[in-house]
Amino acid sequence: MAASPPPKSSPTAGSTRVVEYDQYVDEQIRRTARAVRAVDVSQSLLRVISVTVLSLLAVAIVEHWIAPGGLGTAGRYGVFACILLAGIWWLVRDLWPLLSRGINPVYAAQTIEQASPSLKNSLVNLLLFRSHRGQLPSAVYETIEQQAAQRLAGTPHEEMVDGRGLIRWGYVLVAVLAIGVVYALVSPKNPFATAARVLLPWAEIAPPTRVQISQVAPGNSEAIRGEAVPVSAAVAGLEDDEQPMLVVLSPEGRSGDRRIPMTVGEGLNAFRATWQPMAGSGADANSQATVRYRIEAGDARSAVFRLELLTAPAIAVRSVRYDYPDYTGYLDRTAEGVGDLRAIEGTRVTVFAEANLPIASAQVDFQGDGRPDLKMQTDKQSAEVTFPLSLRDDRRTPRHASYVLRFTSTDDRVNDDPASYKIEVLPDLSPESAILAPTNPVLDVRLDESVMVEIEARDPDFGLDRVQIIGESLGDPVFDQTLLNTRHEGRFTARWTFVPEEHDLQVGDVVEYWVSASDVRRPEPNRVVSDRQKFRIVAPGRGEENTRDRGGNRDQPDRGEGGQQQQEQQRGDGQGDGSASQQSGEQGDPSSDANGEGQADGDSAGESSGDEGQQPQAGEEQQQNEGEGQQNGDGAEGGVASNDPAQQGDGESDTQGGAASDNPSGGDRSGDAGDT
Secondary structure, X not given: OEOOOOOOOOOOOHHHHXXXXXXXXXHHHHHHHHHHHHHHHHHHHHHHHHHHHHHHHHHHHHHHHOOXXXXXXXXXHHHHHHHHHHHHHHHHHHHHHHHHOOOOHHHHHHHHHXXXXXXXXXXXXXXXXXXXXXXXXXXXXXXXXXXXXXXXXXXEHHHOOOOHHXXXXXXXXXXXXXXXXXXXXXXXXXXXXXXXXXXXXXOOOOOOOOOEEEEEEOOOEEEEOOOOEXXXXXXXXXXXXXXXXXXXXXXXXXXXXXXXXXXXXOOOOEEEEEEOOOOOOHHHOOOOOEEEEEEEEOOEEOXXXXXXXXXXXXXXXXXXXXEOOHHHOOOOEEEEOOOOEEEEOOOEEEEEEEEOOOEEEEEEEEOOOOOOOEEOEEEOOEEEEEEEOOEOOOOOOEOOOEEEEEEEEOOOOEOOOOOEEEEEEEOOOOOEEEEEEOXXXXXXXXXXXXXXXXXXXXXXXXXXXXXXXXXEEOOEEEEEEEEEOOOEOOEEEEEEEEOHHHHOOOOOOEEEEEEEEEEOOOOOOOEEEOOOEEEEEEOHHHOOOOHHHOOOOEEOOOOOOOOOOOOOOEEOOOOOOOOOEEOOOOOOOHHHHOOXXXXXXXXXXXXXXXXXXXXXXXXXXXXXXXXXXXXXXXXXXXXXXXXXXXXXXXXXXXOOOOOOOOOOOOOOOOOOOOOO
């Protein structure tokens, strides 16, 4: 586009006309100078970009097809140094002068005249004569100035600067870029990766390969020492016979990398492998704090990644203190290095644990269900907790069968797989009790007679605390006699005389009685009752005919002994079993001595009292019963005792029609084998 011509001069406006020509010429020269600067800078940039792209393309070709495995670290730094030095040289020698120095007006004028030959050096001459204006006539200078301005106004601005060199370097850059794009499309290896490796030699960028490895996980991360680490990657460009490998690099100074084949995972080109640090030696040495690994597939190698190995949080039982219940008599003890618990119910256990990391919090998790049940007291890496061992309501199953210890370290790490410890709770066994005599479950008792009741009790483990014989009639208490009210270990036996008249009973009353035994367990003792038996109160007139209906020794009380209570406590097995209690001044039945060992009826366990005049009557009944026993084979019905020594043989006979006695202690008791 041509510049606007200067205004025409008038005869009276000479001075104004000179000023306008001068300003116009200077403005055009300044515009041309700026254009020249822009063209030169652009041309320089195109030149350096073209050279740089061409150089990187050459380096890519070398790394892809000439250097096996790609450029090493030294080669990458060498190329980077060359590029850096060339760039510095270009900045100093080429770009900086263009930016910092001004364009000479004469050079700008020459540039305009080269683009427009019609100026015929008039613009350059004007600039030269301007410095010697005082030596020229005014008319001559004004003529030269007018001529230059008019010719300059006729020259388009776009033609004032020669841009052909800029266009040529533009073509060069386009050609170089086209070559690079074609190579990137055709080559199986990525030239842009080479450019990144050269321009960033300090970065861990894998060399370009036919096989592409990406999305390596977990990358640079942390892992728990001893726990499995899953590694995955996306691998593209594999041939049929190629398999990706996870390579665990050996520590520096050691040999033998560990190679783990990777299998096909989920997703496009996905592969995975699992590896456990510390599982072996060499690359997984226990002493390592950092493990290096990479992925290899075909001709490709990924960057080297690092795993920082952390110590797995762990807590273990150091010792257990057992505080046994006082009533057991056991001495408290401490078990070292054993976390499983085993003790009698009611024992308080204190678990002392030690962790391998500072503890922020710790809990006891019964049954290992993931829910914290008890909070532990902590101190640095130690923790402790106290709790009792107890049973469920069935008195057999522990309330908690196992426990684990969970803790969180001060750096928020949790032991996800704690050890499980067993809990075994031993029950305090209940006592045992039985009525030895009378043996009949229901016994008719005359209102004016006395019946000897013999009982036994024992506690299988720690001892008895209380033994009672209790009777009631129609739900109302009749008697509650305490036979033992202190601690007793082993078998306990006692005898007690029941006299109906002493309890205000009437004919027709039925008394149900039993033995209650409690042991020394605290705070709640174990209590057991024996099988229940009955006394049926009958009139005194039925005395002789009811003699055969007694399950225990029956004595006709005299005035001096009626209603007297007699007890015998015997400690240890085999004492007083089946033997008769002899009163002073009384004579026993001679026939009883002929029976040898083990009187056949439990009646012999009672008191022998009365005069000798009653013995023949008893003998007559015995003879009668003997005859009946021979007819029936197994003894008399209805609980009638037979005292015939010939029938008893060695002191043992069958039991029929009555309740058998219970002897939980397992000791022999002679006299209990009598026929019923």
